[in-house]
Amino acid sequence: MEQAKEAQIKLQQQKQQTANQLKNLQQQKADAVxxxxxxxxxxxxxxxxxxxxxxxxxxxxxxxxxxxxxxxxxxxxxxxxxxxxxxxxxxxxxxxxxxxxxxxxxxxxxxxxxxxxxxxxxxxxxxxxxxxxxxxxxxxxxxxxxxxxxxxxxxxxxxxxxxxxxxxxxxxxxxxxxxxxxxxxQKRSASAAFKVSQDAAQAAAKASNINDAIRKITASRQAAENRLRAEALAAERLKNQAKAESARKEIKTITQSNDGPGLSSNSKGAPVAGRVVSLWGSSTDTGPAQGTTYAPQSMASVRAPCNGQIEFASPFRGYGQMVILNCGKNYRFVLAGMGALNVGVGQSISKGVAIGRMPVWSGGGNTGRPTLFVQLRHGERAINPSPFL
Structure with missing residues (x-):
């Protein structure tokens, strides 16, 4: 009888402990939400x-x-x-x-x-x-x-x-x-997504050109998504719903950059104030221009041409400081030639927010004058940005 009584007390204690743990987990979840x-x-x-x-x-x-x-x-x-x-x-x-x-x-x-x-x-x-x-x-x-x-x-x-x-x-x-x-x-509330963004940006930094950089970003994000889907599937097989839910949540944060609003020509506006040097398709030494180039004032602010997420923010080859902004719906803006950046990889921003500024320039004429190159891409293909600028 004594042993049965002790076993019953122990069982009740275990139930109470489990209940307390569940309560703590629910409270932690509520606090996290x-x-x-x-x-x-x-x-x-x-x-x-x-x-x-x-x-x-x-x-x-x-x-x-x-x-x-x-x-x-x-x-x-x-x-x-x-x-x-x-x-x-x-x-x-x-x-x-x-x-x-x-x-x-x-x-x-x-x-x-x-x-x-x-x-x-x-x-x-x-x-x-x-x-x-x-x-x-x-x-x-x-x-x-x-x-x-x-x-x-x-x-x-x-x-x-x-x-x-x-x-x-x-x-x-x-x-x-x-x-x-x-x-x-944003980094604190979506650390996993920021880690994926950092990995993708590091891969892009090793690219030989802008086309290659876009491909590496896309491939890196796709690889992370595939890995998390495999983790979610394995967790479900093991009846580990918490881990499966966590993996699915991370997938959502990774893919949300492509779920953005995309582009609209209803609110056009140049990303920087300055004279247009060349338009999309105009003749250049290397063939038709693949974007629009501006000649802004010294230290002019450069603004985001769409709502979206920063996928790359760093110097790139001979382009100076460069930003790749994912607008959603597989549209990306590439802005290159800046002297300093305000934003970082993984950050979500609104259209019109200053993402950087042009270098200091005090020379006369156009010789050696810094310019901002703006390119719009749909997937891996460069398209005319004029309807959206």
Missing amino acids: KKASEDRKKAEQLNQEMLKASQTLQTTEKKSVLLAEQIEAFKKKIALLDQKLQEESKHFSKFLPVMERLSLYPTDTLLAAPQSSRSTLGLSVIKGISAQLEQKAQLIKKHKTELDELKNKLTEETKKLEALHKEQEQQRNQLAKATEEARAI
Whole structure:
């Protein structure tokens, strides 16, 4: 009886322990679901903050560009006016010796001619010269005043531009902070997907060209998906539903990048403000252009042309900093030529968010000017991006 009683107590304890473990697991699951929901809300909030910060930065950049153009126009006007003043002063200086002689020896100068008619003529000439010189002097004075005003205006506008540049730097820092925080939250809530994304990006970094990079990303993701499907199937055979569910969840996070909205031509907009150097299909040294190339201002921000997930974010071959953005529905944008990036592999972003900026450039003309190359791909095929930019 005692043994049976002890066995019964032990059984009850085991049942209670199992119940407590189940309760703890349910609580952990509930906490995880709650935490994931909070992370999603926070990531969405940060994404909206990033979008707002990107729009503010874009507005500031446009002001900077316009102000820089005004400053260049002022500089040209100053140079032309300065040249005109030099020419006028040089012409005016020719008469100074004659005027100086008249002021020092008026009688000798006027009475040097014996004939009164010549003296009268000389007086008339001097009178005419005086009138011309007075006009010239007034014109020089007027141009000198204009030049001083332009120089003062140039100084004021230059100070405004410096203030705008400082404002841009602050806005870039705020944007970078929000972007890094959003990425950290996304990485925490989808660590397995981030690991797969990192592996795919590392494979792409070894590619010989953009085509090869896309193929390696696709192949790496497909291999990870196949591996997880095999794990889920094996877990189901062993009646391990928790492991099977976990594997299926990871598959969903890996494949969600291709489940994105794809592209829409309803909200077109260039990813960077700048002159178009070449359009899709235009003639180049290597054949028809496979994308659109822009010539932006120094340090111009580059924005995401679609909602999607970052599959690659790193220097690539001779392209500078390059981003591959998966828009979903098998569409990808490739943006290359940036000087710095704001985003990282595995990160989900909204259309219009600043993903990077162009290099610093201060040269004249177009020689050596940094450019942004934008290519759109559907699968492994490059297509015309114009309807979406």
